Amino acid sequence: MTRHPARRLLALALASALVSAPAFPVWAQSAVTQGSVEPFTVTDIRLDGLQRISAGTVFTYLPIERGDTVDQARTGEAIRALYKTGFFEDVRIDRQGGILIVTLTERPAINKLTVTGNKDLKTEDLMKGLKDIGLAEGETFDRLSLDRVTQELTRQYQNRGKYNVELTPTVSRLDRNRVDVTIAIKEGKAAKIRHINLIGNEKFEDKPIVESWESAEHNWLSWYRRDDQYSREKLSGDLEKLNSWYLDRGYVDFSIDSTQVSMSPDRQDMFITAGISEGDQYKVSSVQVTGDTILPKEQIEKLVVVKPDQIFSRRLLEFSSEAITARLANIGYAFAQVNPIPDVDKESKTVGINMQVVPGPRVNVRRVVFKGNNRTSDEVLRREMRQFEGSWYSQAAIDRSKIRLQGLGYFETVDVETQPVSGSSDEVDVVYNVKETTSGSFVFGLGFSQLSGLTAQVQLSQTNFLGSGNRISVQAQRSDYLQRYDFSFVNPYFTDTGVSLGYNLWWREFDNSDYNTAQYTSTSGAGQMVLGIPITETDSVSAMLGIDSNEIFTFRGSTPESIVDYIDALGQRTFHAWRMELGWARQALDNFLTPTRGSVQRISAEVALPGSTVEYYKLNYNYSKFWPLSRHFVLNTRTELGYGDSYGDATTRVLTDPDGTTRVVTADGLPFFENFYAGGVRSVRGFTDNTLGPRDVPFPGSTFSQPIGGSLKTIGSLEMYFPTLLDTPAARVSTFFDVGNVYDGIDNWDAGELRSSAGVALMWRSPMGPISISYAFPLRKEDEDEIERLQFTFGGSF
The missing domain is CATH 3.10.20.310 (membrane protein fhac)
Incomplete structure (x- = not known):
């Protein structure tokens, strides 16, 4: 929620x-009551001045009716009653014989x-x-x-x-x-803090003390952090941090004696002064655990990180208390408390600590409730639960369930709360409040160029098809030089144990030059079955088995010579393959959509099985880790490696050209149509997609070279995210440094050939679908590299 x-x-x-x-303005109480002060009997009531308010409404609030005997006290009571309604600016009561005249001025x-x-x-x-x-x-x-x-x-x-x-x-x-x-x-401009002064700190300098404050003196990062803007609430929190800072270092007698906030005459600059008394530093004399520990006392004592002869630290004391309550919460004691009772000896400057454990009742989860899932069925959410109804409360299981819900990618936010059951002290309901995000995308495009003529593309995908959790995607694209039809389907819970099953089908006929790669055309089709098996909460293995066919058409004089020679060496242009892939993945992120800590990695091996036209293998490794440096900065380190080669014998042929000359051609190594590529939004930004790495010319002496990819890929990235820069979890701003390239085999790897770039990026889960925009400056490049500083990807959504 x-x-x-x-x-x-x-x-x-x-x-x-x-x-x-007051119920009505003070001046209104001077309303005049005219007529005789003698009591009289009301024979009728007349209302004057009404415009919007009905007479029935007035009579509802008027405490006088026909036949009542009215005196001055009753008329005063009536005036007050009508004023209290808030409907009138002025109320006057007069008498005309037995008729009571109420004159009203509406607000x-x-x-x-x-x-x-x-x-x-x-x-x-x-x-x-x-x-x-x-x-x-x-x-x-x-x-x-x-x-x-x-x-x-x-x-x-x-x-x-x-x-x-x-x-x-x-x-x-x-x-x-x-x-x-x-x-x-x-509004004007917020007053800026020009100086923070601490008086009385003899043992520590000002800088380390105020380093964690939300309030700070004006600095070069203030435009982003806005920490130089004075706020009474922020200062109150900072003074509490000041108190904690000293208590965490053993200064039990520390006190804040005075605080003063002064302002410049133009009300633009603030000056904060705090007078403090540090006192003496205390050590821990003894630590004991008392109360009903539920678990063996020795297990609970191991959770206490405060030890005798240490300098007293409230932070370590709170950490120990939280560790004990978390341990008890995981076995059902949801309301467990640990009360640290200090025994301060001012003479010896020591503190004895008694950790009193109060477990409370053991709690059972009555119901697990989901709110906000308007499109997604309860079953999809419930199968991610690790906290079950009717079982003992477990905080670890509840937190793990939340992470799994976030990992689905269907929800912008997931919040969990525990609600006590009315009339029961040992039952709770666990409520997950979710806010759904767009889980589908619809892309439609029309275009025209002299090369390809009219181009039409339609892509429909849903990661949560009809709220079932199934993933489905259909794509069709057609132009004078390209036809493409794709279909994929995945059921992530083919079995109740979480085994997933998916199918991929596609047929493509296109000119590769449209993808910034070597110029040749191909017609390919494939059918695959993919199986996923979870082995732990974070780890899973996958297997893919498929069959595909790829027919290549090359053009001597336009297609790079190395590709033409590869085709000629095999003596055929159609490649059939029985393909198998095995993979292992670990996903341990704290949030699937906007992670701030944790890691994700994947290792896969793909093999064209014996009996395929070309027998080869490909290895891939991807690793990404998020490091929370502070609430303002999150660092992401990313590595991507790929390698492939053939495992069958090389094929060599001697060919005779039309002019009578002979040449020897060989087909060996990773097939050219399986090469790795680099450059672009998803690898090294600032360089045109797929253009890094080895290049070849279509004929000797040609000045026009084409990217042909390589059998070795090395990509690395450092990216700093700013989570608090935009006030929405749907968007993130970052700065990045990318480095990488592809090579023709391990033996040709050369660090001097790595390309690098730096820039800024915006990632936004917009109502129209995910959008990624980056602007990069190539730092290491060569003259033949194709540069593209501004790059973006986007899709429509529904």
Whole structure:
């Protein structure tokens, strides 16, 4: 479930500003009650001045009826009752004989409410907060409410460090007793922290103490971190960090004696001063574990990292408490508590610690509930659960279930909460709140060029087909020089144990030159069956078995000579293969869509089995690890290696050309149509797709060379993500350094031939589908390299 603490805080603050407001303005209490003060019997009641409010509504609130005896006290009571409704600006009660005359002046209705100039407070949050307190279009206008709201908004902005904020409410009168209300906001710039000064710290310098603060002096990274903007809430949190900093280093008597925040005359600069008393450093004298530990006491004591003679550290004490509660939570004690009781000896400067364990009742999970999965069936989510209904509560199983749900890729966010069962102290419900993201894509394209004529492409894919968790993809593409039809289907739970089964079918007829590779055409088709078997929570193995056919057409003078010679050596242009692939993969990321820690790696071996036209193998290794450096930075290190070769005997032929000359041609090594390629968005950015590595010419003396790929691929990347730069989990900004190339065999590997680039990238899961944009500067390149600094990939979604 997505929560909006800022919105709720604003609404509560606005509402609380009105709670203390009187039921009606003080000046309204001077309404005149005319007529005799002598009691009289009401024979009739007449209402004057009503426009929008019905007479029935007034009579509902008026505490006087026909036949009642009325005196001055009763009329005063009636005036107060009508004012409390909030509908009227003025109420007068007169008497004409036995007729009670009530003259009313209605408050105007709000025709239009407009807020302009707000950036820090979102308009939708602000309007919702105003609506919650009755300041909305169609509601009755109250000037006092508007004034109090203006004051409260001013305080809200000042709490964000914007002391120059100006709020100008404007009320425009309209016909039919209506008003337009406009609140114009000039936020101004947030006051910047120019200096933070600590007074009284003798044992430590200021810099290491304030290094972890959210508030910081103006620096070169402030444009990104915004840590130089003063906020009362941030400072309060930083003072708590200051207290923790000293307690973590054994200064038990530490205290903050005073804090002072001063402002420059122009309200643009802030100066923060804190006076502290460090006190003496304490050591731990003894550590004991008491209470009902449930598990053997020796096991619990091993979880305590605080030891005698260590310098006292509250952080280590909290770490030990959390380790014990987590251990007990994994065997059902969801509400276990550990109360560290310190025994401070000021004379010896020591602290004795008693870790008192209170396990509470052992808890059973009554139900596992899913909310927010409007498209995805419960069965798809439930099969990822490691916490089962009717079993003992396990925090580890609950957390693992959350990670598995994130790993599906169907959800933008996954939140979990534990709800106690009413009337039961030993049962809970575990609720997973998910927010679904786009799991399908639809790509349609039309194009025209002199080379290929009209091109049409349609691709439809769904990773969560009809909410079943099955993956299906259909693609069709056709032009004068290309035809392509693909179909794939995967059932990730072919068996209840998580064994997956998939099928791939395709038929392609295209000119490879469209892919920045060597110029030849091919017609290929294949059918494959893929099996996946989980072996642990993070590890799985896969197997693929398929058959394919590939017919190659080369053109001497246009196709690189090495490819033509390979075809001539075999004496045929059609390649049949029985193909098998075995793989192992480990996925240990904390979040499938936007990981911040963990790793993923895969090893695979592909073999064209004996009996194939060409017998060869390919090995692939991919590894990616995310390192959380701080909440601002996440480093991703990535490696991609590939190698292939033939394992059958080389084929050699002696050919006689039309001019009578003879030549020897050989087919050996990895077939050219299975070569690795590099360059582009998915490998070394800044270089045109598939253009790095070995090149060949179509005939001797030609100045036009073509990429032909290689049997060895080496790719590496360092990428720094900025998770907090964009206020959305759907987008990430990064800077990167890519390096890599492909080579014609291991013997030809040369570090001096590696290409490298650096740049910036944006990855966005947009409503139209995933979009990746990068701008790179090649750092190491050669003159023949094809450069493409701006690169992007995208697809439509539904």
